[in-house]
Amino acid sequence: MTEAPLLGALDMARFVARGFLRFDGVVPDEINAQFLTEVGQASDPVAGRKVIRAFGELLAGAAIPEAPAGVPLAGVYPQGSAVRRLLDLPLVKGAIQSLVGADPIFDHHFLHVTFPPAYHEAGGGENVSQHTHQDSTIDPAAGFDLQVMYYPHAVTRPMGGTRFIPGTHLRRVSEVALGRYQNIRGQQHMVCEAGTLLFLHNGLWHGGGVNLSDRTRTMFKIRMNPSQPQVGRFDVSTLPATPVPRPIFHVVTPQPESVEKILMTPEPWFEQDTGRLEFVNRIKLWRHLTGDLHYDADHWLTRLENPARAGFSA
């Protein structure tokens, strides 16, 4: 066990297949309380004051550094601040290093606060959920950025929580162009205890849920870019020396948990034909992260790349 334990191959495969890893209640209460003190509380609803204004006032008073994009993440948060202490937790450090390597680059951060009905009623606005979207813009890169979502207080179902759809991260879409999809089979809503972290692939489809409770909901998001190739950053000693091919289609015996089993597990929303392309794209991402350009699972790419099918050589 190192000071910052790296992710093992199975957790890495889960991230590749589903686009997220969640760590429940891993941030100590003391850091959670410090963070909530640092960001402060929204003032009570005021008749005629729009939610956006209440939010702006909260942001203006929050002790969150205004940092430029593209600087080393290590220098963004002052020593002793809640976020610095969070990022220094061994589990967090190891998971970040496994996904985007050491010394990631700070992209941006944002304090997301979702207001309860009383604020919308006072301001005359509508209390609705956020449309489902993919962050930033169309991203054709082979690798990915990491988005860390931090929930400093417990989130109940009526508070809305972040809605996300596992397995959507490998689709190349344009931000909220997919906003038409209200509900997708398999969608999850973050209900969690205080101090929970959700690590997202930057491509994962998500949106903020509507807050129907009587208190504000707070989530802090940090996006970070790799500063070095993302190859072999996790605990590669947990990879099998040689993957053992599995029987496919005609399978009568239970298959053990393995990288292949994880990569080949579909999501409830998968279309019947493109679900197979999702498997192909997961295999490609696994190749990218392991540096094993011949890796395959369940013969999907071996079949297509069979040199004997390329015809006669000169």
Added chain:
Amino acid sequence: MTRQKVLVLYLANSALDAPVVAWAVYDGSDASRPMAGDNDDPPYRTGVDALKDGWRLIQAAQILPHERGAEFDLAYLKYEFFFEQLVQVAA
């Protein structure tokens, strides 16, 4: 007077009797306010089940060929079906 209510179903393949994988409802009658994430269970099992319940199909996604070199690229859900109902509202 009438108002349009729209149901959008995304199916697992291009057949109308394929299972629903995603959905949306937009209600011009103002009787409800559907929104993202408001239901984890699909309103119908298949597109045909929506027809049986009185929804009128008004648009179906085309089945398009795959651009050479981009066969593995995935983006939006492919099998989109728009349905409508005309709802009576008070004048």
